[in-house]
Amino acid sequence: MLILGIESSCDETGTALIDSEKGLLAHRIHTQIDMHRAYGGVVPELASRDHIRRVLALTDEVLEEAGKTRSDLGAIAVTEGPGLAGALLVGISVAHAIGYALGIPVIGVHHLEGHLLASLLADPAPRFPFVALLVSGGHTQFMRVQKFGSYELLGETLDDAAGEAFDKTAQLLGMCYPGGPGVSALAEKGVSGAIELPRPMMHSPDLNMSFSGLKTAVLNAVTKAPNPEDPQFRANVARAFVDAVTDVLAAKAVRALKKTRLNSLVVAGGVSANKQLRARLTQEVEKRHGKIFFPPLSLCTDNGAMIAIAGLKRLQAMTP
C-alpha cells in the first residue's frame, strides 16, 4: 500500500510517500521561515496562503521522485491538529479532495502522534514499549507508549515548551526566529558555568517541568549585563541556557525510565534535533544500559513522513 502524508499545521508544508513494504520513498519540506522572519514569528494568514501555493506541487514532486502517479495511492494521511486553523484546513481540504477523486481513505493524524512515531523511520527503529520525550515548539511531554495508539501522559511542562524557551532566548540574544538552531550553535562557543541559570523543577519528584522562569532568568542576565552585545557574553548566556534545559530534560528522562521500569527512550519533536540534547540524553541513557532513539535529523521538525507513518500504522491497526 502506498500512502501519501501531508503536514500543514504551522510554517512547514510537508509531503511524503511511504510504501508499507519498502518504507519511506520520498519526502519534501518547504519551510516558510524566511517569509515569517520579518515579523519575528509565524503570521497565520500568510502561513495558510503559502500552504495553498505549495501543497499540490510538493505532492507531485514526491510522486515523481518515487516514480509513482496519483492513481498508485492507496490512502492519504493528513495532520488534523493541533495547529493553526487556517493552515490545517489547507492540508485537510487537499487531502479530502484527492481522496474523494481517487476513492481512497483519508486518515486524520494528531500532529504529536506523528512526531512520536517519526522515530519508527530511524534505523534501527525502536520497539514498543518505550518512554517518549516530545520536545517541540508547543509541547514538552513525557509519555509511556505501550504500543501503537496507547499513549499515557506521564508529565509535561506547566508553562512554556522547551522549544518556545529556545525561541524566546534567541530573541533576547538578538537572533531571528526560530531560535533553536541559532542558540545551539552559539552555545558551542560559550563557557559552561560562566553564567548560572536556574533549573526549574529539576528536583521535583514528578515528571512535570517549567521553562518560563528560565526565560525570565535569561532576560535578567541580559538586562543586567554591562555589555550585552559582547560576543563571548552572548555565547555564555546561550551555553548556560542550553546546559539548564538539557540538565532538566536529562534528569526527568532518567526519572521517567525509572518510574516506568522501561529501558528505551524515544526523543521526538523539533528540539530533538538539538546537538547538545542528543549528546546529553544519549550519555544518560547509555549509563543506565538503556536504548535511545531519535528520528533522522531531517524528520525532527515538522514533515509529511511522520504523518504518513502514523497514518499507515492506524490503517494497519484497523485492518484485521
Ligand code: KG4
Ligand atoms: O516540532 P516543531 O518543528 O514544531 C512544533 O510542532 O512546535 O518544533 C519547532 C521548535 C522550535 O521552537 C525550534 O526553535 C526548535 O523546535 N528547534 C530546535 C532546534 N531545531 C528546531 N531547538 C533546539 N535546537 C535545535 N537544533
Ligand code: ZN
Ligand atoms: Zn511539530
